[in-house]
Amino acid sequence: MRIAIVHDSLMCRGGAEQVTLSFHRAFPKAPIYTLCYQPELTFPEFKQCDIHTSQLQRFAKTDAIMKRLYFPFGIIAMHQLDVTQYDIVLISSTHCGKYIKVSKKAIVINYSHAAFRLVWEPESYAQYVNSRSIKRKVFDLVIAKLRSIDFKAAQRTDYFICNTERMANQVRGYYKVKKSIEVIYPPVNTANFYVDNGPKRYFLVVSRLEYYKRIDLVVEAFNQLGYSLVIIGKGVQADEIKAKANNNIIFKSGLSKEELAEIYAGCRAFIFPQYEDYGITPLEANAAGRPVIAYGQGGVLTTQIPVSDNPAEATALFFEQQTVEDLVNAVIKFEQIEHRFDPNFIRNHAEAFDEDVFINKIRQFVKEKYQQDRKQQTEIIR
Template sequence: MKIAIVQDGLMCRAGGEQVALCFHKAFPLAPIYTQCYQPNLTFSEFADCDIRPSWLQKFARTDNQMKALFFPLGIWAMQSQDLREYDVVLMSSTHCAKYVKVRDDALVINYCHTPFRLAWDPQSYAQYNDSSGLKRKLFNFVVKILRQVDFEYAQRPDYFLANTEETAERARVNYGAVHPVVIYPPVNSKNFYVGPRKEYFLVVSRLEYYKRIDLVVEAFNQLGYQLIVVGKGVQADEIKATAKANITFLSGLSADELADIYANCRAFIFPQHEDYGITPLEANAAGRPVIAYRAGGVLSTQIPVTDNPAKATALFFDNQNVNDLISAVRKFEVIEDSFDPIFIRNHAEAYDEDIFINKIRSFVNEKFAQHVER
């Protein structure tokens, strides 16, 4: 079985990159094809992998540049990646990993993090919502083309895997995927530890519109509590400009520094509707509870507070607004000492990457054996 791995891009440290790294651990001899790769921007473990970026690598040195060049250069770059020598192509994809060339008789497995957000949910981007007139017409034209391309290439995989039941349903609706199989993404529990609690709350996220970090900043501006925000993104300058002195912004942390930040926070704040969301589980791996918007992946991965906080991992709020988040933080203060860090840590270990790697390896091997028989 000659196998290749494909990842949209290796330009940041996020969930898709973590999944691709686990694919490598499951199949360590498989090369990883990708749009662009910058070692200093993503997980250091990729330095030991056989990474094969597209020609777009010559022009995109940052994640934002790669995104800006996506239409049409990024599409063409991934379409030029020729993987027809491989029997199995295993994709970690939100968008362009699906666009590579594959043999007609190859086994193609697409692990879907979510259908391409710009094509299928453009309203989740501030740039789209802020556009009007001719700019909005141009945006709609681009979205129409992206949707056509994305749908076309989504018909090639033989199997769809999905990170949550919600993503599986989106793949069925948007792509016509038949019976997507849900395998929850991993958290690398051994990278985190339970430590002493300090006086700050924590956000770890890309600073993008749909992540709603602006909501957290406004809430903590009013609360006056210490907040640390770890991450960067296109909305960074805008968000930082509104933050008061009680809010600290960090980025480019090492794995050890990030583990320390998680271990010492009071709670992790998760305001977005995320398809899955690995960061809440990372907080859990550090024994810390999560204050989360009641939507998306956290409904599958977190145990909400009911009568006994000692048997819970998260406190949910129902409306994605400042007032509800403030109310949730104040409710959390009342029950904060009742959460059990060891229980929370043990919960995260059920999603450990070793479990994920074994499930992926078993799925690929089983489907390839069936594929050969046919």
């Protein structure tokens, strides 16, 4: 059983990259194929992997450059990557992973993290929202072409796996999928985090600094509150967000996993203002025994236990609207019940989403589909 792992690009430290690492741990001999790979921009564990990149690697040294060259050069480069010699192609994708060249006989399994946002949800990008006139028309033409390419590529997938039932519904709708879609929650490596019973000094955000992540909302709220806030991450909106922040807000990036674990363990609460189809960072906070203050939509409805009567049996406090006022009120409400959260309960909750659980499910799924395919081929020969 020859397996290849495919991921869109290895240019940042995000949840999709963590899933790709888990694929590697599930199948350690499988090579990884990707559009671009920059070791200093993503998780250091990838240095131990057998990684194959596209021709775009020669030009795209940063995530920003890769995105500027994506249409059409990234699409062409990904399609030229050849994995036709493999029996199983296990794809981790939000956009171009599914464009790779595969054999007609291969079993193609696509773990879909989210819809290709630029194609299916263009309004989640500031560049699109702020475009006008001719620029908007050009955007719409490019998006229409990308949507056609994305839809066609998705038809080669034999089996989709999604991170939530909502994502599965999107995949069914966007790609007209008739087969059943497995839902396997993405993993959190709980061994990387620990509970610290010492004093808590600051609130925490860990996120790419992108438009749809709504980190600007957190900055405005904490400018008003004046409380200590640590923001960890990089992104296209970084300069804009930093320019708005008061002195009570500190920015960090490029941390080791040990440094990240220490910062998680020392926070009062983790702030999660965005809508995500899943979202691993709230579970990372939980693995450190820390509660989450989150916008109460999307993946957190699956991964978090909201406060009701007893905070000791909860992992998160939700706010209803993505507004500065709602977030400020949520932080103030959190202060009143902060001491009632139980770090050990929160940690135990996170362990249900541990990486070992994920790896076992992925191995079982791949083995099952491979055996089904072999049986069908044998029956055809007979």
